[in-house]
Amino acid sequence: MVRYLILEDGTVFEGMAFGADVSVSGEVVFTTSMTGYQEVMTDPSYCGQIITFTYPLIGNYGMNRHDYESINPAAAGVIVYENAAFPSHCESIQGMSEWLAAKNIPGLYGIDTRKLTRRLRKQGTVRGKLVNSCEKAQEIVRELNETPLITNQVSTVSTKTSYMLPNIGERVVVVDYGVKSGMLRELSMRQCDVVVVPYNATAAEILQLKPDGVLLSNGPGDPKDVPDALNTIAMLLDQNVPILGICLGHQLMSLACGAETIKLKFGHRGSNHPVKNLLTGKVALTSQNHGYAVDVESLGGTDLVLSHVAVNDGTAEGVIHKKKPAFSIQYHPEASPGPHDSNSIFDEFLTIMKTYKKEGVAHAKA
Numbered sequence: 001m002v003r004y005l006i007l008e009d010g011t012v013f014e015g016m017a018f019g020a021d022v023s024v025s026g027e028v029v030f031t032t033s034m035t036g037y038q039e040v041m042t043d044p045s046y047c048g049q050i051i052t053f054t055y056p057l058i059g060n061y062g063m064n065r066h067d068y069e070s071i072n073p074a075a076a077g078v079i080v081y082e083n084a085a086f087p088s089h090c091e092s093i094q095g096m097s098e099w100l101a102a103k104n105i106p107g108l109y110g111i112d113t114r115k116l117t118r119r120l121r122k123q124g125t126v127r128g129k130l131v132n133s134c135e136k137a138q139e140i141v142r143e144l145n146e147t148p149l150i151t152n153q154v155s156t157v158s159t160k161t162s163y164m165l166p167n168i169g170e171r172v173v174v175v176d177y178g179v180k181s182g183m184l185r186e187l188s189m190r191q192c193d194v195v196v197v198p199y200n201a202t203a204a205e206i207l208q209l210k211p212d213g214v215l216l217s218n219g220p221g222d223p224k225d226v227p228d229a230l231n232t233i234a235m236l237l238d239q240n241v242p243i244l245g246i247c248l249g250h251q252l253m254s255l256a257c258g259a260e261t262i263k264l265k266f267g268h269r270g271s272n273h274p275v276k277n278l279l280t281g282k283v284a285l286t287s288q289n290h291g292y293a294v295d296v297e298s299l300g301g302t303d304l305v306l307s308h309v310a311v312n313d314g315t316a317e318g319v320i321h322k323k324k325p326a327f328s329i330q331y332h333p334e335a336s337p338g339p340h341d342s343n344s345i346f347d348e349f350l351t352i353m354k355t356y357k358k359e360g361v362a363h364a365k366a
């Protein structure tokens with residue numbers, strides 16, 4: 001069956017349908033990851049977006065039981081060049097198309113994904129719609145131009161109630177803005193006693209859980225769409241609670257400290273983005289998925305120091321608080337299938353929590 005991608009500027013790509021038979025609109029983005037499509041498609045940070053894979057063959061090892069970043073995917077749609085119709089892997093339990101159909105996500109294959117990607121790089125990310133007929137293309141283009149991007153993604157993907165992943169180590173409260181299960185896995189592997197709370201949990205509710213540290217998770221959309229989080233984070237900083245912010249969590253912590261965020265032209269999505277640690281001079285390859293970034297210029301008047309930069313475009317990739325036990329990074333140290341260069345970020349967080357616990361600082365005012 002034929003399927004089309006219609007962009008807000010009127011461009012039409014004709015390809016073939018796979019996955020669910022529904023039409024969706026969303027922000028069209030591209031990822032350069034060569035593997036890990038199951039993790040990408042289930043990462044809640046893609047909520048409302050149509051993901052284009054630049055790697056030409058996707059779906060070849062099927063879908064397995066383990067590689068979910070969330071059980072209910074939030075991505076709007078998927079675009080690939082070739083969709084492997086006959087996956088082969090001993091752990092595969094389902095083909096990608098079957099899985100997408102079950103999750104009500106439409107897919108488009110057989111279009112020139114290089115052409116689409118070049119367009120997104122040139123023009124920046126655009127709104128688009130996946131449809132089975134382009135008869136009403138003009139109407140669709142008008143609709144795309146008149147409808148703003150959705151802004152409620154965090155409340156859509158965040159947990160509605162708190163839950164625990166009990167263990168014997170440090171108590172970490174994870175504020176779920178759209179948390180990837182990989183982050184919880186990294187904390188559990190380090191025996192952290194994890195409590196996950198909804199995105200709108202108040203500072204009082206978080207402090208009542210007596211955290212040794214707070215992890216501000218990744219999540220979808222514009223950080224400025226979650227204004228209530230800023231006050232909560234500022235109060236946690238004020239109480240000297242050790243904080244690690246990742247991706248959206250990093251952007252929110254930066255905003256809470258008075259910095260600004262900007263929208264990137266076409267974002268960073270892929271698993272080989274080089275990041276330079278300005279403190280050690282070392283470069284790590286990282287997995288990334290973000291469309292916004294902390295504005296380097298805006299850090300000047302704040303208590304934040306720029307700790308990491310993207311080698312490709314010089315944008316901010318991490319900050320450290322000058323006076324509080326808090327730091328945050330834009331990339332994904334928990335990345336699965338990798339790279340694992342930055343996995344030690346979780347160990348650093350653990351060290352900070354242990355130090356503060358020993359010195360009794362974290363609970364001093366709680």
Ligand SMILES: NC(=O)CC[C@H](N)C(=O)O
Pocket residue numbers: 045217218219220221222223246247248249289290291292293
């Ligand atoms: N992975 C994330 O947390 C992404 C953060 C934010 N939604 C952005 O696109 O920049």
